Amino acid sequence: MTLVLDGFGYPDERLPSPFWEGVARRELTVARCESCGRHFAPFSVSCCYCGSPELTHHRVDGSGELYTWTVCHRAMDPMFAGAVPYVVGAVRLREGAVFYSRIVEVTVTELAAGMALELCWQHIDPGSQWMWAFRPVGDG
């Protein structure tokens, strides 16, 4: 897991964080501000809406809707060379946070703003860490 994450985060940031440890357990969390009640991602040092440092990791149930998306026809990173064309979207979670995610088990012509999505889990490569993904609700 640390191998995949190596190079991300600010230079002095220690990864994996509670967020990524949750991902390894197939638990998706967002930041919840205990002061204003807003949810957002990624987790940070204070609330991006009110500035309060009172943040907790809140596990989400994984329901959301598609806000926007792109169909990637070229893999800019070799890690995704075998995946093209693949869909990435911005998913607005029920709690309010927006999550960038692979959108899977979907055909390109189905994609539409507001499409109901649910959380699922996949491996980027066989043997790699779990990554979140979203798929249309009711797809098995």
Place this chain on the structure above:
Amino acid sequence: MTRNLRFLGRTAIAGVGYTDFTRDSGVGVLSLAVEACRAAVEDAGLETSEVDGVASFRFLEDSVPAQAVATSLALPDVEYLLDVNLGGQAPCYLVAHAAMAIDAGLASNVLVFRALNGRSGMRVGSSQAPGPATGMRYLSGLSAYPQLIAMWARRFMIETGATEHDLASVALAQREWAQHNHRAMVRKPLTPDEYWAAPYVAEPFRVPDCTVEVDGGCAVLVTSLDRARDLRHPPVTISGAAYGSRPRPGLDMADASLWDDLSYNYCSKIADDLWGRAGIAPSEVAFAELYDCFSSSVLFALEGLGIAERGGSGDLIRSGATRPGGDFPVNTHGGLLCEGYLHGMNTVGEAVLQMQGRGGPRQVADRSSCVVTSGALQDGSALVLTGGAR
């Protein structure tokens, strides 16, 4: 805030310099930076020894610090050096900063440059800005700018009714301009059929919707309006300037996950300040040089700045107004789409050439005023330039 800023109307751009634009420069970035800066000083008609300031921007470590250029130019009197870790949002911002420094008396003649081996060296489009959001994006397959900005473009299409035909109109109009620009990396004519046949990179962007990575350098020389009046070319007066972001610009340059509405970028945020400070209305500006790493950012800028109504930018372009011979020229060098991705420093450079009447075969007729933008995402900057002939 909209208020009178002292440096506006009192400072100017006096010259512009370029290196060749290539796919493989064969030299280091410092060579490109120094060559572009020397060219800008010479173009202005100044002696290098009169330059006392240098400002530049770089993304991660893709360029050299201002001090290296000051050293290599053997500047005898260094009063102002500025390096910022920014991308395409920087050029207009840095020109404004240099103008402020000059008007405040900190410096007299300041070079603003961008140089990089953007094709043969470090390719910014796929480099990783550090930050907590980066891993979330990259491991989701969002590893490069075309993909990120495609998501802005898609939301813009959802909100405004824009279609891929509007994106096509940008690429087609700008390719017409590029045919008159010897510097443009992509000059061959583009037909609608060729546009539609081009493969997608990241939907809705096809290859012609994307900028071309390039090795090169571009610099402008900023000075006081009084000094510029004595120099070689007509002064290009800096009459309006603005930089800004709506709340939550994100945890790194590409992190738009906290942005409320991806159908608006910085342009709509800074528009009132920009026009208010310049004292002209968007309907009055003669032409525009709009940052265009991807075709959609031209639509965002035209609508965000109030030049076109919301949802109306595609119609404006299809009317022919923005093309060669039209009455509102836009991206007269072919834009970054065709000339190459000098991160918008060359967008400022083209504005200067046009304002000074040095546009050659692509010279606009009315050069009384120009709006220039820098950036495509959460934060960005813009200038209004005046002083050219009508």
